[in-house]
Amino acid sequence: MKINAQAEELNGRIKKLNRSVAELLSEKGRAIYFPKKGILSQSADAKGKEINATIGMALEEDGSSMCLKNLSGRININKDKVFPYAPSYGRPGLRAAWKKKIIEKNSLLKEAVISLPVVTGALTHGLNICGYLFGNPGDKIIMPDLFWGNYRLIFCNANELELNLFKTFDDNGGFNVNGLKEKLAEGPEGKKIVLLNFPNNPTGYTPTVDEVKMIREALLKSAEEGNKIVVIIDDAYFGLVYEEGIYARSIFTELFNLHSNILAVKVDGPTKEDYIWGFRVGFITYGIKDGNEELCKILEDKTAGAVRATISNASNLSQSLLLAAFEDDEYDSEKASKHEILRSRYIHVKKILKEKEDYKNHFEPLPFNSGYFMCIKLKKAGPEEVRQVLLKKYSTGVIAINGIIRVAFSATPDDKLDKLFDNIYQAAKSLAP
Ligand SMILES: Cc1ncc(COP(=O)(O)O)c(C=O)c1O
Incomplete structure (x- = not known):
């Protein structure tokens, strides 16, 4: 694949900041970038000018968003937060609010070393972007054998990966940490892709606090042995834990700062957490030990590039409604x-x-x-x-x-x-x- 100079520049900086992340990127992940030149930058240059004939939207004579009353009359939100395109990265206010929520809900997280979430077209799209950024055709993705069926379409059909499954439960009915260890140890040392989904679909299982410790240790040991691991954390059902002793935070909390060979990728969103299945808003957030703001920002750029390449941007209406709800006292x-x-x-x-x-x-x-x-x-x-x-x-x-x-x-x-x-x-x- 021919690599654009803007992507080359990002890749060079990633290599300097963290070689493992550079190795974890797929071919498509290396090639993608968020265009800083061309239409987007020329539109940005024209912002605030008397005549701005750059944008690919229609405006009324007074410069506000053109829209049909039939639609705007049904929506109780300022039309400029609804009808125009949202940024490919997502609405800035929503990104900041979601990050704040992630940190509040996961007490061990440190603000500085996790990225700002990039908005996706809900979790399905977020998982697809993980496949895009980190999976080359034929790469194996390690996960438990009881999983959400759509992973087959997302990872195998859309991204040409192969599922590498281990038994979900051990003989005592606990999470099969040994199965995960065995899969991590398979094959030559190098790149590993792991997917964890807790609370799990279909089983409704979340590991206990002790099991999460063991999962953490297994990943750490594998990283210390030289493997480079991207752990995709599907947090679709985050927060819906009903028992004491069950790990109530996201496992991202254990992994975001664990080892410079482990890139933790949190895919989450309000779909199930906030009961808005049809809104189609999700987020991707990164964390890696010794990762700094620059590395996070580059990963955000690549992710926003993949968003732009696939859906351009997520629904502005949904993002604005969600942010309004977050700001409400009764939420x-x-x-x-x-x-x-x-x-x-x-x-x-x-x-x-x-x-x-x-x-x-x-x-x-x-x-x-x-x-x-x-x-x-x-x-x-x-x-x-x-x-x-x-x-x-x-x-x-x-x-x-x-x-x-x-x-x-x-x-x-x-x-x-x-x-x-x-x-x-x-x-x-x-x-x-
Ligand atoms: C485990 C899991 N991940 C992701 C999703 C997809 O969520 P979304 O509707 O936000 O794409 C689902 C939906 O059923 C799910 O069960």
């Missing part, structure tokens, strides 16, 4: 009340499974303690057969994947939870030999 308490609804459903599910001894003849839950979901492993029937019976006879929908059934308690009203599990039980029993 925190409202969010806490929704968290409580999910937590009480979680507790209800645990109670049902504890009390209904008969269920154990037909299924067992996989370990779960957080998030939107829980999974069950059937003992005497196939998941797809059970799913079909549930649909046809019990008017109940669940997901059958990877030999298990995934139940979204996030989407099931509390007063339907007993019935939901009873239906699964009846369906499984009816299919048992």
Whole structure:
């Protein structure tokens, strides 16, 4: 791939600042840059001039954003925060507010050594950008074998990576840290790509505080042995932890400053945390030991270049609405009340499974303690057969994947939870030999 001089300049600076980061970038990651010349810089030069005929938007005669009343009349936000393009990096106020929130929610983080989040078209797009920046075709991405199905499309189809899976749980029902260690030790010393997603989709599992320590140690040891590791942290369900002793911060907190061979990439957003699935706003934030502001800024530039190359910029309306919500006094308490609804459903599910001894003849839950979901492993029937019976006879929908059934308690009203599990039980029993 021919590399533009602006990208060369960024790459040269990355190499001087941290060789490992330079080695972790993919071919496309090396080639990308945020254009400082051309249309964008010429538009910036014209800002504030009497006549500015540079921008690719339409303005009214008075210079405000052109828009249809039919649309602006429905939105209770200043139209200049809605109708124009947002910057490819994201709205500056939102980026700053999200960074502040990340630091507040993850007490060990140090402001100076993490980047300013770059706004993406929600987490799916953020994960795609990770594939773009760090994955060459054929590279392997290490992750547990119970994962969000869309990773296949994102990493394998869109970015030509290969999944390198280890068993999610060990024989004691804990996170399989040894599986991760084995995968890190596989193959020659060099670049490794790891993806961690807690709370996990589909299992609803977040490692305990001790398990997180062991994951941290495993990554540290591998980095000390000379491997260069990019850890993609999918924090889609961040904050939805319901038990004591479960790691409640993002694992990014353990990794952002761990070793100069470990680049921690936090992919997060308000999609699940703030219950705005359709807004399509997410963030990518970087952290690496001894990383300074300059390195962070270069990674932000490359990320914004990849945003510009793929979606140009994320929805201005969604970003402005979100920022307005963050600035509202009732935001925190409202969010806490929704968290409580999910937590009480979680507790209800645990109670049902504890009390209904008969269920154990037909299924067992996989370990779960957080998030939107829980999974069950059937003992005497196939998941797809059970799913079909549930649909046809019990008017109940669940997901059958990877030999298990995934139940979204996030989407099931509390007063339907007993019935939901009873239906699964009846369906499984009816299919048992
Ligand atoms: C683990 C995980 N990551 C990422 C996403 C995608 O989130 P978004 O809707 O923000 O693209 C999902 C959505 O289901 C998910 O379960």
